[in-house]
Amino acid sequence: MSKQTATQAAEQETIFGIVPILRSERTYGFWDFFFVVSGFGIAVWCYAQGVYIASLSHFSGLVCSILGGNMLLISIICLVMIPIVRYGIDSWVYMRAIYGHVGVKLVCIVIVLVNFPWYAIGADIFSSSILSIFNTVGVDIGGGGWRRVFAFLCIILGALVAIAGPKVIAWSNKVLVPSLILVALLIVFAAVSSLSGADIVNYEPDLSAFGSAREAYGWSLEGNIAFSVSWISCIGALPRLCKRESHAYTGAALSYGTMVPLMCFLGGLLGIAMWTRFGEWSDDPAIIYAALVNPVLAIIGLILIAFSTIVVCGIGFYSFGIVLKSILPKTGFRLLVGVLFVYVGILVAWGGTASHLGPFMSIGGIIYAPVCGIIITDYFFVRKQRFSMRSVYRVDGANAYDYTGGFSVPAFIAFFIGVIVMLAIYNPITGTVHTDLFYFIGSTAWATVASGIAYYIVCKIPYFHNYVLRDRNELTK
Amino acid sequence: MASSDFELQMEEEIKKRVEEMEADDYDMGVPFSKQNWAVVVIFFVVSLILVTIGMVWH
Numbered sequence: 001m002s003k004q005t006a007t008q009a010a011e012q013e014t015i016f017g018i019v020p021i022l023r024s025e026r027t028y029g030f031w032d033f034f035f036v037v038s039g040f041g042i043a044v045w046c047y048a049q050g051v052y053i054a055s056l057s058h059f060s061g062l063v064c065s066i067l068g069g070n071m072l073l074i075s076i077i078c079l080v081m082i083p084i085v086r087y088g089i090d091s092w093v094y095m096r097a098i099y100g101h102v103g104v105k106l107v108c109i110v111i112v113l114v115n116f117p118w119y120a121i122g123a124d125i126f127s128s129s130i131l132s133i134f135n136t137v138g139v140d141i142g143g144g145g146w147r148r149v150f151a152f153l154c155i156i157l158g159a160l161v162a163i164a165g166p167k168v169i170a171w172s173n174k175v176l177v178p179s180l181i182l183v184a185l186l187i188v189f190a191a192v193s194s195l196s197g198a199d200i201v202n203y204e205p206d207l208s209a210f211g212s213a214r215e216a217y218g219w220s221l222e223g224n225i226a227f228s229v230s231w232i233s234c235i236g237a238l239p240r241l242c243k244r245e246s247h248a249y250t251g252a253a254l255s256y257g258t259m260v261p262l263m264c265f266l267g268g269l270l271g272i273a274m275w276t277r278f279g280e281w282s283d284d285p286a287i288i289y290a291a292l293v294n295p296v297l298a299i300i301g302l303i304l305i306a307f308s309t310i311v312v313c314g315i316g317f318y319s320f321g322i323v324l325k326s327i328l329p330k331t332g333f334r335l336l337v338g339v340l341f342v343y344v345g346i347l348v349a350w351g352g353t354a355s356h357l358g359p360f361m362s363i364g365g366i367i368y369a370p371v372c373g374i375i376i377t378d379y380f381f382v383r384k385q386r387f388s389m390r391s392v393y394r395v396d397g398a399n400a401y402d403y404t405g406g407f408s409v410p411a412f413i414a415f416f417i418g419v420i421v422m423l424a425i426y427n428p429i430t431g432t433v434h435t436d437l438f439y440f441i442g443s444t445a446w447a448t449v450a451s452g453i454a455y456y457i458v459c460k461i462p463y464f465h466n467y468v469l470r471d472r473n474e475l476t477k
Numbered sequence: 478m479a480s481s482d483f484e485l486q487m488e489e490e491i492k493k494r495v496e497e498m499e500a501d502d503y504d505m506g507v508p509f510s511k512q513n514w515a516v517v518v519i520f521f522v523v524s525l526i527l528v529t530i531g532m533v534w535h
Contacts, residue, residue, distance in 0.1 A: 250513075
């Protein structure tokens with residue numbers, strides 16, 4: 001595919017990603033949407049998440065925390081499907097009404113920055129898989145430097161997949177989901193064949209670093225809730241293609257709130273198997289496969305994981321490249337992919353993303369939590385499910401969402417209140433818990449609720465009420 | 478395709494679509510019903526119960 005053709009294809013894709021989708025263009029029923037979203041969600045980072053959560057609780061806590069902790073806010077966040085489907089727009093387009101035309105660009109860029117470390121984790125898993133394949137076949141190439149070399153190879157291939165354009169992305173996605181399902185089946189086999197049911201149910205994690213099992217459970221809840229709110233960054237692209245609001249809501253809620261947690265749970269089973277048999281927690285599929293299954297199955301599983309991480313990286317570069325192009329239309333798509341590559345390359349060179357998974361998720365939660373709280377409050381309680389498409393797109397100069405220099409003051413007030421509440425409860429940078437509120441449902445959930453309430457209260461102030469709802473005279477529905 | 482052509486194409490397409498959707502009153506045929514809202518409540522309550530059970534057991 002020529003450079004011009006690939007760029008044109010990306011621009012066409014961006015246009016399609018920005019314009020409202022007409023009713024006649026909707027293609028997804030419930031099952032279509034459910035499988036596509038589940039396929040995107042059940043990536044290899046679920047293993048890292050599952051092992052992390054399993055290390056913090058007993059089996060009952062693992063089940064309750066992973067399934068309950070993920071669905072708790074997902075059940076509310078997925079209500080954003082309603083405006084996405086009803087108006088046929090991406091959530092980032094709708095958020096122009098919330099943050100202003102310039103403000104939404106700032107929020108979007110920050111979201112991309114806190115989300116992209118997941119691809120550094122994917123690259124780390126890729127390199128570990130390749131090294132383990134070499135070891136399994138008896139070829140010793142050492143570790144250290146080669147680990148980073150292979151990680152860079154993963155993100156280079158991912159960037160090339162993204163630049164190759166939507167056809168390559170579509171083909172890659174078609175083989176990705178079956179690959180991940182095969183990986184999941186291998187995981188179950190590896191875990192179940194190496195342990196008895198009693199071993200799994202009765203495992204005892206080492207909680208000596210915590211004051212109590214209750215305290216450790218609080219950390220596991222925070223880990224799951226912070227993980228669940230991170231989906232807000234990419235939740236809004238696909239539902240526009242759904243024929244019904246209910247299909248989009250239920251499909252998304254079951255995908256992000258049940259399928260993905262189930263994949264994390266399988267990762268947790270692997271972690272339990274490693275802990276019970278070898279006394280160590282490992283979220284590295286390469287180490288786990290090598291320890292628990294025969295070499296042939298291990299190599300098959302590792303090849304599938306390596307392939308899936310390249311494709312996931314490619315989809316990530318492509319999707320976020322499109323997101324950035326939608327807010328920076330004059331910037332070339334390849335340049336945007338290049339910027340994302342440099343960013344994740346710095347993280348790969350550092351090599352510490354995977355070992356800082358908990359703080360990384362909570363740092364992301366600082367940003368995701370207010371975004372989630374404010375978008376739900378804005379659509380259902382402030383705008384009463386109506387907003388101006390003309391001002392969102394500035395059709396014929398409609399400017400209700402230009403606010404103050406392109407920024408909505410109430411939205412950013414509420415955003416920073418959410419951040420302050422989060423940091424007042426728990427500082428993920430220092431790892432300091434400031435109040436026992438953290439051990440109920442973590443800090444991310446409290447920040448989500450606080451930012452939503454703050455936004456509602458600020459919008460009740462008469463000046464800000466008129467400021468936010470200046471779109472009322474443009475409404476046709 | 479130059480960036481300015483790209484932006485112009487996008488603006489024209491958007492205006493056409495917004496006007497068409499306004500003419501249809503943003504009607505997607507099947508609105509989010511009370512039964513769908515009940516599903517939302519069920520998802521939230523069940524997850525809250527699971528989280529609480531975990532707290533009690535610890």
